[in-house]
Amino acid sequence: MAATIRDIKERTGLSLATISKYLNGGNVLPENRIKIEAAIKELHYEVNEIARGLVTNRTRTVGVLAYSVESIFNGTLLRHIGNSLRKAGYGLMICDSCDDPKIEAENVNFLIGKKVDGIIALPVSTKTDCLKAARKAKIPVVLIDRPSEDASFDCVRIDNRRAAAQAVRFLLQNGHRRIGIICSHSEYTGEERYKGYGDALREAGAEPQEGLCAAGTHSIEFGFEGMGRLLSLKERPTAVFMTNYELALGAVMALNRTKLHCPEDISLMGFDDLIMSHVIHPRLHMVVQPMKEMGEKAVELLLERIGSGQREMAMEIVLGTRVSEGDSVAKLGEK
Amino acid sequence: MAATIRDIKERTGLSLATISKYLNGGNVLPENRIKIEAAIKELHYEVNEIARGLVTNRTRTVGVLAYSVESIFNGTLLRHIGNSLRKAGYGLMICDSCDDPKIEAENVNFLIGKKVDGIIALPVSTKTDCLKAARKAKIPVVLIDRPSEDASFDCVRIDNRRAAAQAVRFLLQNGHRRIGIICSHSEYTGEERYKGYGDALREAGAEPQEGLCAAGTHSIEFGFEGMGRLLSLKERPTAVFMTNYELALGAVMALNRTKLHCPEDISLMGFDDLIMSHVIHPRLHMVVQPMKEMGEKAVELLLERIGSGQREMAMEIVLGTRVSEGDSVAKLGEK
């Protein structure tokens, strides 16, 4: 069927070794180069990655292990990862763990079986036991968004705690003192962001109050419920910090069902700059993370590890965040 | 490194051919079977899919070509496709076209180069020229959600037109006559759903009125804008049909910014049963499509095509939909 390197050999009279050398970027006499290129064009030759893989032990495929593929956040991340990989000629094999550590462990083995060259992981939790198998198989792993408990894997992420503190500090600077938070405690990022909230408050001489914290699952539903809870307080907060996209979405919906207006009656601060942000009125103030860079850096780091082979010390790349300003935070007259 | 079939040969004294036969489910004397199984266990042998692929010309990998991986709808679909494939031992290589036909065409070639056994496609448009390359390479293709213009590819989908008509008919039966629609005309499904809207109206002796139709892009933004437009009509509709998830989300947000209540002041009908539905109050009436079945059927059909090799007539699998009832549709007193 498809042309093979042997057909090129017949056509050019050169040896397999020389042609292979050309294909892999080696030096070849100009006249031979021309011959080979002509033959390739005529025969529509394309290297058979499988045969190549058999001898090089490389598949030019990277596995992505995601705790969920349904979250919009991960969809965006996936897009950037995929694009970067494809530019480098790498394919992306994706495995959805459905938030289940058991499936996650199976998936790791599946990817190892598929002989991926490396793994980019958005693990279910910071307990990354399942990835030990990959390490044993000498497959490089780069975590993204969520580090491992023991910091033994490379990781690209933001400083969630600091980013949250930054956001709350902004509210404080605008005179807010009663600041509520809607957060999820079911995952690493949620916990970190809650800690950052406390950091900023304490820094300003305040203490986080239990009543002002609505903690639940990472979902639109809980955002809705949580906001309802905060609004029904006798003394309701003047500002609310919603620590992720889904929570913010639900919270805004809840607010819209009341007579309250933002920012006149209550100020809002969100997290994650996703499509929604362009819809909500007023535009939300929010913490934006560099999604594209995160994806790109992760790919870059992974490919580097794949290339060099020998394992070096695990490294963390921590990217910066910023608060993007909208119209959802009111400046209060005085403290 | 890893054990090979040769190590098994040494261990058992059998020939490569026999062991290979066992591995592929052939018949082997019971005593030999025991020997082989013991050796496999001891040596932690696993077949090298790459070497196997070289000779069988199969990679046990399926490519998924998605117009976008950011849409929540596709995320859900992806999850079901991925799970089904993995159960069958197939990997899933995903390519995001970013809604760009040019990237889509590149991706098809990329997948062909990666020697996937088959392709599941959610194409950018119904002009499926880019897939011709796959056909030429004799790679089976199954479309999902969106058929090809010339019906030359297998396809698993719902009857969008009928589903929309069903929804609008429901509104009619509840006494609504002034029914608005927010839809996207930038894609196949959007157009079909708009047609279905017209079908139901005409069936009831009415004509779709231009003023009641807000058509734009498939986005939350436009849902917001479109609803605003409909609400500002002198004589506003008593019910609005929003033809996809994103539009519904934006539309509900717009409605919530007004003093109007659903269903007292206006009734709503959505499309796609996604997370949101559980948040919105009142619960939305909506058309639900069988996402899981769609993903599963597509995988099933594709694997069948891969197995049988010879190309048969293209077939369409059209799955049913239903209107899930919520509290968002008021029964009007009289016609």
Place this chain on the structure above:
DNA sequence: TTTTTAAAGCGAAACGTTTCGCTCTTTTTC
């Protein structure tokens, strides 16, 4: 010039499977 060094090319062996065609047993059939 002659010698040394570098560049380019080559044949053959590897990578880990499956599969083809054959032989040798064993079972079935008449």
Place this chain on the structure above:
DNA sequence: GAAAAAGAGCGAAACGTTTCGCTTTAAAAA
């Protein structure tokens, strides 16, 4: 009980590359 059929096993060739060690040719140094 002989002939035919079926069941198991085997060796060797294939799949399409890369890579190793060697030879030849050309360029640089002396």
